Amino acid sequence: MTATARRIAVLAALGRNPVSGKARPNRDDLLALELARQLGGDLTLIHAGNPDEAALGDYFAYGASSLDLVPLADGGDVASALVTRLAGYDLILAGSRAEGGEGSGLVPYLVAETLGLPIVADVIAITLGDEATEVTQALAKGQRRRVRVTLPAVIAVYPKALVTPRYAYARRLAGRVTTYVAPAMEPVASPWHREAAKKRPVKFRAAETKSGHARMLSAIVAEARGGAVIAAGTPADKAQAILAYLRLHKLIDW
Amino acid sequence: MASYPHLMAPITLNKLTLRNRVVSTAHAEVYAEPGGLPGDRYIRYYEEKAKGGVGLAICGGSSPVSIDSPQGWWKSVNLSNDRIIDPLARLSETMHRHGAKIMIQATHMGRRNAFHGENWPHLMTPSGIREPVHRGNAKIIEIEEIKRIIKDFGVAARRVKAAGMDGIEISAAHQHLIDQFWSPRSNFRTDEWGGSLENRMRFGREVLSEVREAVGPDFVVGLRMCGDEFHEDGLDHETLKEIAHAMGETRLVDYISVVGSGADTHNTLANCMPPMALPPEPFVHLAAGIKSVVDIPVMHAQSIRDAGQAERLLAAGMIDLVGMTRAQIADPYMVEKIRDGREDEIKQCVGANYCIDRQYNGLDVLCVQNAATSREATMPHIITKSTGPRRKVVVVGGGPGGLEAARVARSRGHDVVLFERGDAVGGQINLAAKAPQREQMAGIVRWFDMETRRLGVDRRMGREATPEMILGEQPDIVVLATGGSSNMGQVPGWGFEEGLSVSSWDILSGKAEPGKNVLVYDVMSAHTGSGTADFLATRGSTVEIVTPDVKVADDVGGTTFPIFYRRLYALDVVMTPNYWLDRVYREGNKLIAVIRNEYTEGLEERSVDQVVIENGILPNDGLYWDLKERSVNFGQTDNATLFAAEPQPALSEDLSGDKFLLYRVGDCISQHNIHGAIYDALRLCKDF
């Protein structure tokens, strides 16, 4: 492993505590930072946004030694702003989703597309190699998958990555911010209108066409699937019937 | 320990802050004293819930505001008179002392009533359409009457406020007068009170304005309404959402309470207090639908029985307040137990609907599994330790009566041995739970099972108790709760001895295999007969159910018989009321049942493969006669003190050495029901 020679960038957004609303480093990005720290190498933290946010300093406490700041007005195009600063890195890490704003999870993809890099998302562990990196992805139902991806690459870290961000106050005092002046960008009008989430979303459904009695039944009668019933045969036959069912539906592969 | 942050979070309605989200929603208690006044029993019933931690109780389901909406049938609270203020004030003061809030439901029932009795009023409804469930013949309401009733609402609301209550809930659910105006099923008017939805809503809107006018801006006014009537010609969910939105927009109401299902036919009525056959929270989607169109809190009851379930619904943002009304009838201390992390000690409602089925028969609401509910003056919900001598109590029989006796005696601090011949406790309830969609009857046993184990009752299972075994324990008190067995010998012609017929228990217990063509003869017309017919038909038998009663399941209440009927009709079970079973004889490989018409004495025959008979039970009293003479009290329970809820006089006897007292509870005396067995045990053992 020659990981120490690698240049690693971590994209850092501003987050907020969901209970108190207090600004903080973005939780998912902290996981990316911690994973990157464990890889060693030459680490740069990059944030596009308002330079005056005090909570950004907490990234230092969580182990970033420096923070490159790309000033960007509220609502600006984060991905484009970041891309201006991201040339030449071997690995670009980011959290899955920002908790402070739109949180679309699109930024790493846009960065990868613009830079022409491969991207792997839902990553929980990383091993660096010479030409490629091996990552472990979290899949549904607790499953895992290992993927080898050529470098340079973009990695989006899964929210349940197996690392614990470590906050050390002494490091906060030692961190420094470098402001990078990005080329001016045309502001884009957002098509979105934001409002406080007060109600649960309304389900998209077809206009009700069922009869009154049918509406009643659909509320009070448990769903009946009428699957196969096997009553005859020995317990051994029945055990085989279960295995056959599982095989038929590819639920077991033996 | 599980926590329930949403359930236990306070909420503010208008200016009223509730300590948690648990509500006891309005129901007819049938406890009011003559004239519709809440008395001691009524107040104590609610006080117990307040002590138990309920956030808000809404009392007085269907309390009429007008003199021509009779209250006598449900013994409900009468808001049409100033005499109500003082007793309601006592109730308010009591609830507030324990940190709970109290509101009352107010309504005019319109056609949903019976004209006979009290003042024999002519019932009123928008278009004079008769209400089927209550046989509510009614006249077309006139505009003068409409205006007068609107005023009545306002006057009643003033009385409620004067009594120091925290709010008033206006009922527009269950087809009361307001929703009789709303519903195209009952409103065919062409004047400004009918026709368009706007016109149909006029009456409700004016009632709300009048009430708000009467109580001022800071008093809580709620509205209870339906979420879907489930009738083709009735109000559907979308229309009710429109109505809810409109009512919310009036800014006159502080919350909306949503009920699923119409209530003016036997079949829809059965949904309103969903019995155990229905899935949990079957209608919460309707409440959530209404919530999506209003910006005031939404309350919903209907089969929310468990803290985890309630927390899930609140956390999902479907509703803001959970009605857990039957849950607190079963255990008024439910909230406290949830709060303290003692969820496993909650006596959970199983949806047997004994409470509501009694109410629909005009009887006071009682809980099938909690004999202390509504008897708070005499029966304790929380059993305290005895200050008298510590005794050895032997209870024989692990059915509901025996379990309650063991639980209560143990809670009094005595050493309790419980003998049960089966491998599991539960007794006849275990059989009752075998019938389709009656499985949750086992929930009654579940609590007693866990409680007797938790309390440390010495349970001896799997062996039939003999007098020697009982006396070998050197008991001070013996309580027999040995239940009974199928009463099949009453009519020799049934041929039970000869194997021509089997009992319902034989079928439910699996002792007898279901036959192909089966005649079920149900003398009792209670749950067992219909449950057995359902059990058989579900397993593919072709079934006819015969009863001498006027209708099948005649002794099953108004919210439960429709459940049986839904299933029996769907399974093509033929119902034949008004016939006696005279005899059964064999012909070839068939059984011939001879039945006799109650009214003509005419005989008919049925050729079947199996005859199943439900004729109740005979007490198992063998042990009693064996022990009676040896006991100090000769097995006698003193009824005067028992009925007065006082200690049995014999408890003060000297019980040293071999001396012991002998008592019986439940079916081993004569057939009662689950509530009867539990009540017997509680009132006897609470003073041990």
Next chain:
Amino acid sequence: MSEALKRINPRRPFQVTAEGLKRIVLGVAGEAGASVHVAHRDATPKPLRLRGEPTGQHLVIAHADRGALTAHAHEAIAAAALLADAATAVTVLVFGDLSEKLAPFGADRVIVAAVGDGAHFDPDRELAVAAEQVARLAPRHIVMPDSAIGDGDLGRRLAARLGVSVATHVVELAPTGVAASWRGGAEMARRDLPRMLLLDPGTTDLALPFSGAGERVEIEVPPFPDSRYRDLGSPPVDSAQLGLEDADFIVSAGNGVADVPTLLALAKTFDAAIGASRVAVDDGRFARHQQVGATGKTVSASVYMAIGISGAVQHLQGIRAVRHVIAINTDASAPIAQRADLTIVDDAQAVMEQLLEATRGRNFAPGVTP
């Protein structure tokens, strides 16, 4: 004497009318017809949504898992169908083998891209196929489930590649626009319908009054040259460590299971998480956190093996989202049999033992790559 009595079949004779109704003609005597069990539900097929030749289409893209799409993907199809007018077709591009029918969810055309195992990670190849189909079909809207893995990933790749307007984490949609959850759920942001929609689960009701046409096309997908990714396989995980909510295979015990060790052995064989009914929890055989049902956990496994569980309504509510329910119960008429896809009527102990016997040597061994 009995000969003198009327012996009656209480079921009256009837005819069946052209409309399928039972007609009883008063005064007509005779033998009763075969007893007819009244069907609970209306069985008439649903009408097609699409009228005539479509003038455009919406495209739904999703991955199949073991022959089927997830409920989340079904919602995306239903959403596309509900967004579509009568002249807009819903085309579904499925990666992986598909054995289920998608017409009931509103799919008019199903393009199955046989990329082999749907779980195989080859995003460049899928992206190329998806981009090609978008170019070919020119869909008005592209709708995808925004699942944590797979579809959400491909959707973002496609959005970045196409450079189109996109809304992710959509929680509410209608023909007039979408709402997405922002600031960790604290805000709801609304906009008009973008070209691409990535839907959170639970946005759309699957009950549709119509059906899709469901035509199916298979397409070949060439391998992608010099892919930058290589799938190294999935290391096995110890499912016993998983929460019930996360488990894909659950073996669950009820009153009918007395022999807990055998059940545990069976669970180990299938690498399954262990669940229990309320009764089994109450009497102490299983822990409270293993309880499945309305009052316990709600699970969404692919397989739920209900052993000795009768299936009270509360329990059934906890397994609504399960794809395959296999019941082993002595009582064929227990409610669980109504819900189960396969019901084995037998003693739980005997079947468990035979299953163990039949799977001997198949014990799951963590640390081995299949």
Next chain:
Amino acid sequence: MQWVQIAITIVFWVAVATLAVGLIRRIRLWRNGRDAPVDWGGLLAIPRRYLVDIHHVVARDSYIANTHMAVAGGALAALALVAINYGLALYQPWLDWLTLAAAAVMLVGSYFIWARRRNPPARLSKGPWSRLPFTLAGFAAGVIGLMLVTLVPPSATTTMLALPLLLLLIAGSAELALGIGAGGPMKHAVAGLLHLGFHPRKQRFTGRSVDLRPLDLDAGDFGVGKPADFRWNQLLSFDACVQCGKCEAACPAFAAGQPLNPKKLIQDLVVGLASGSDAKFAGSPYPGIPIGEHAGAPDKAVVPFLIEPATLWSCTTCRACVEECPMLIEHVDAIIDLRRNLTLTTGELPGTASETLANLRETGTTGGHDVAARQHWAVDLDVKQAQPGTLVDVLLVVGEGAFDTRYQRTLRALVKSLKAAKIDFAVLGDSEFDTGDTARRLGDEATFQMLAQRNIANFARFQFRRIVTPDPHVLNSLKNDYPALGGHFAVLHHSTLLAQLAKSGQLQLGPTPDRRAVTYHDPCYLGRYNGEIDAPRDLLKAIGIEVREMERSGLRGRCCGGGGGAPLTDIPGRQRIPDIRIGDAKATGAAIVAVGCPQCTAMLEGVVGERPEVLDIAELVAQSLPVPA
């Protein structure tokens, strides 16, 4: 015998010189530590501190107290006499007689030390400590013999005996003189006396002293990372350790098999101070960590070279070790200092501690709760919320327990009693934030100071006479830790207030309706930290409860395991501390354990299986309020 006298004089001065050289070497080591104010006056206080404060601790074990008195007293007297008579070459026979008597006392004492060490309890260190009875007895015997030799007329026998006696004396003197320089057992005598003079907490000689020193974070003070980061008088204090193991025997974490032994910890720090390994340590190891694998030096990081992090995170900060230590060593301060460095410079905390600290920073509550939810328990109780500008008598600070539905029962009970006593009180409601106590004990001084400053500013908005809290951790934080940051409040535990009210008759209490047997568990932060052991007992007595005392109670009560963030760091052991405590409670036969702390409630209620019911004193008191008519 002239030459013998001269020889004794020589031995004496050589020994004094040796001692002086050794002491200077040791002082050099101590001076590796950071500066601390040197309180020369403390030296004058040594005799009083020795005779009163130390004796107070040692006297709990009268055997060893008397023995030590004999040996040390005898030795000091003999040495003083020798110094006068021989050091100054007076050679007065009457002084010899006195010397002989003193040495005899010492010899008798040495015998009893030997007797105790024949079957030593596990807590005692062996190794060099095992030879001490012999060398001390040798010294005493040598002195006695030589005194006799000088006193009797010279003869061949005396001449023959003099030489071996002199050798005995030299051997014994070597133990005394070399101890300090070579780190032998007798180091404790010199270091111990100096420690008494320069004790880092001189306030503990005039009262309680449990406040933690605030760190000057801006100046880069991040606690102790290496031995040289300790203040010099802390280093000195470690040298005072006699390895008696009273701390080990008292330590709940050690008893539970967690990798902590306070004695070993102090010895490890001595090893670190003097550059060495723990291989020679002759006492019980940290459970689960073998001896001989750790070494240190003054400028080498303590963790992990000398001490494993799990050792530091096992501590519940209950101060039982400090309470028991006859040398008045401050183990907990050392642990906190070491934790501070780990937390502030690496953030490496085990278990859920990191998450809890993040919660504190982001929400001001340990559980990450919405502060607005803190008053939820009180909405049905008609409890006043403090308003700026309105004076209340009592400000009720409810603590983090307010988020726990179980503990809310205690709070409700307390409110009931306060109302019955007609106390004018108010809660802070949604402006109450955690005091930061957990952060401070976990070493997160930055978060603590942030919260403390926020709270001090917040308290300043309200007018109140005193603060009452049912949480001893809140009590301790506000009362002892806040003053150094400028927050000065009158703070009472609820049991103290209720006891006062009951005594004055303002709170009318009937006898408890619950007749079950009751034991009382002293919360460490109430008892040992703040000395309040009487009020809870007085209260229980007032409602007719006679407390069945557990084996360890009062100032020596055993911890529940809930302090110092230990439930968060959750270091595994052989068993759980609360299980041990419930075992103590069960042994009394009590059916109820009365408590006065939300942590204790949670820890003791978390014990599975059959156990006594856990009830807060407030709950028991509320049950005894007369029922309103």
